[in-house]
Amino acid sequence: MVKRSCWKSRHKPGSTPGSAGFRTGLVALCLWLCATHSECAGKIVQKDAEFDVNYNDTVTSDIQTIYAFNHTVLRNKTEGVRVSVYVQANGTESPILFVVRQKQAVVSFQVPLILRGLYQRKYPYTHVGRTLCQPPTRAATETQFFFVDVSTLSSVGTHYQLRVSRVDSFTLQTDTKFSFIATPSQPQFFKYVFPEGVDTVIVKDILCPVYDLDNNVAFIGMYQTMTKTAAITVQRKDFLSNSFYVVVVVKTEDEACGGPLRFYPLRTDELIDAGNRSKVLDVVVSPAINSEVYVMGMLFCLGVFLSFYIITFLVACVENKRMHRGRDGLLNTPAMSPAETASLLGKGLVPTSPYEYGSLADNGSTLSSEAITDSIASGEGNYGYMERSMDHVGRGRQESLSSVEEDDYDTLADIDSDKNIVRTKKFLCVSDLARKDKRILSKKYQIYFWNISTIAVFYALPVIQLVITYQTVVNVTGNQDICYYNFLCAHPLGALSAFNNILSNLGYVMLGLLFLLIVLQRDIIHNRALVRNDLAALECGIPKHFGLFYAMGTALMMEGLLSACYHVCPNYTNFQFDTSFMYMIAGLCMLKLYQKRHPDINASAYTAYACLAAVIFFSVLGVVFGKGNTVFWIVFSVIHILATMLLSTQLYYMGRWSGVCVFLRRVLHVIYTDCIRQCSGPMYMDRMVLLVMGNIVNWSLAAYGLIERPNDFASYLLAIAICNLLLYFAFYIIMxxxxxxxxxxxxxxxxxxxxxxxxxxxxxxxxxxxxWQKTPAESREHNRECILLSFFDDHDIWHFLSSIAMFGSFLVLLTMDDDLDNVQRDKIFVF
Known part of the structure; x- marks a missing residue:
């Protein structure tokens, strides 16, 4: 029966019958039971003891001393009792066992106290202090007794000093700083009672390093490691007694919080010196925000992004009114007679099909390189923006293709030969690269939208499931080292630990949806113009294909969703969720820029997404293997440089090359003809400038990665994508x-x-x-208070501003070529 009682009293979560904690409790309880019976060997001495008195005594295996204490407990006052012990012995072969028997608990510890550090290094402590909590009482006053039993198995007398004192400041006050000292062998804990009207509080400003020892403090409640500053948000609903304990334990070594690892092994005296460490701490318990702040934060977030809907609606109304005014002016012009219309049809000035546009004129109206050169030499003005009124349009039309499949068009031998002639001209116009049937290209670019929608569904569902699991583990175990929040501004809501970081991602979703609506409006207007055979829509401006725009808007919405998922529990392993669709957005923007002037030869959706999948694949490899792995960085840098050279050749020759051998022959031929034999500049100077700059940037980034090997590989990969996008955008604007x-x-x-x-x-x-590149404790050193509405921190403002900036960037791509809407395509240059 005694053994069964020992098992139940000490089997706590995380302990097993074979663990050190279990064995100590078993010995302590059984020794106490033995001490209460006369048949136990040895002399038992019981003393009536008082608080705040130092008891210096000696203990042997033949003498067991029991100190009896009593104190009066008030129902409306909470105080603690502190037991402090000092043993005048350096050895650990025969420790002294102290057992404290209370009304509802038994606390035992040995002195010297052995605490273990990294690699199971043992640190002996001869100064030990433990705090006893006050059992609850229903009476107004109650006298409670507790006993301190001192025993040892050593036959040699061991001197010790015992002191028991009251802790008057055992209860923490709201918004009041409390200072104290803690050591690994003398942990501290205090009680906090929720006042009326306060449901959530923040415990903060604790230095790094009930269960109040290093080996058991994580058994119950919420816990985290700390160095200089940290905070824990506590909610009343999690504590049925409307109170909780704040426990502070000092680690035996700095490695637990990210400090340097000392050499190993250490001598006994060095272990003692290393373990003698104390921390001065300040603890503040302050009320968290109330429900009104939550409501204000949500209304602010909705108000900011709904204002963009209102502004867009007003701009659309003004634009629609302007278009109607222009259309009314056209309707008031004299109508052409049937004879005049037939004459124009015979000359090819009126389109016969809404799907025919951008063909080469039979009369050679497309500008040749010689004509452009002569124009520049004679100083006759612009060679790219040559406006011409509609009554001078004299372009012939080719017969519309009978097939709507792009592959049928590309595999014809005569068409392939024509491609080589057209695309290798020194100066190209948009009409040269906008020769395919609109139905073909519409299908081609709509695949971008449907593919990214499919990718989004299959990518998002397991991500959502995973982060819900992360959040559940945090809530169940209480281990707040799993997720890297800004704990000084992490406002929980329901099961979510940082609701504000999730809410601030709403802008990506709302502005992504708004961009889709804007693109849809433009798509409808353009289709209506095609139906009524509007000459400007058929023959002028950059060919309008909206599939990539739809894909960009969808990617922006998915970025918001996945960023919110990442911020459910931000850490090292799921950061890729936050960056995956950033790669998508950067890639789609570059493809859209290239598509504007090269609609016929832009990459297909399958090729583009395959390349983006390869990028994400390397991102995962970088997270798993990239940290300090020389082989990985060498392989990645080589692939990066080879991919840059391959893409450069593709862009320089407009896709009119194939095969590795052809690629190498062309490179050698260009070097020989342009640089060695003729010592002349490249044939396509503008493209060459862009590609040289692009190679310099990418080679530099590859060298940086190989030399520095940044820990955050995902951000490094994203920086490569953004640098290339900015370079191409700047080139586009300049050209x-x-x-x-x-x-x-x-x-x-x-x-x-x-x-x-x-x-x-x-x-x-x-x-x-x-x-998350540092330890959780080191990460908390960077935590800061909220700066907006007491609800949002700096990173939330980044979410607000970056979503607005991405939306603005998309609008730039959508509107930057509106000035060409009435310019013939054979007057718009390719670059």
């Missing part, structure tokens, strides 16, 4: 202005607005409120 084209007011406003917002967004992004 657009150089070609004599202009940027309309709406597009210019979008560019300036987006640039400013991106600047502020990056400022808040680099504040670094937490980082």
């Amino acid at each position: 657009k202005l150089r070609s004599g084209e202009r940027i309309q007011c709406l597009a210019l406003v979008c560019i300036l607005f987006t640039a400013v917002v991106w600047g502020f967004a990056l400022f808040f992004f680099f504040q670094g409120l937490s980082t």
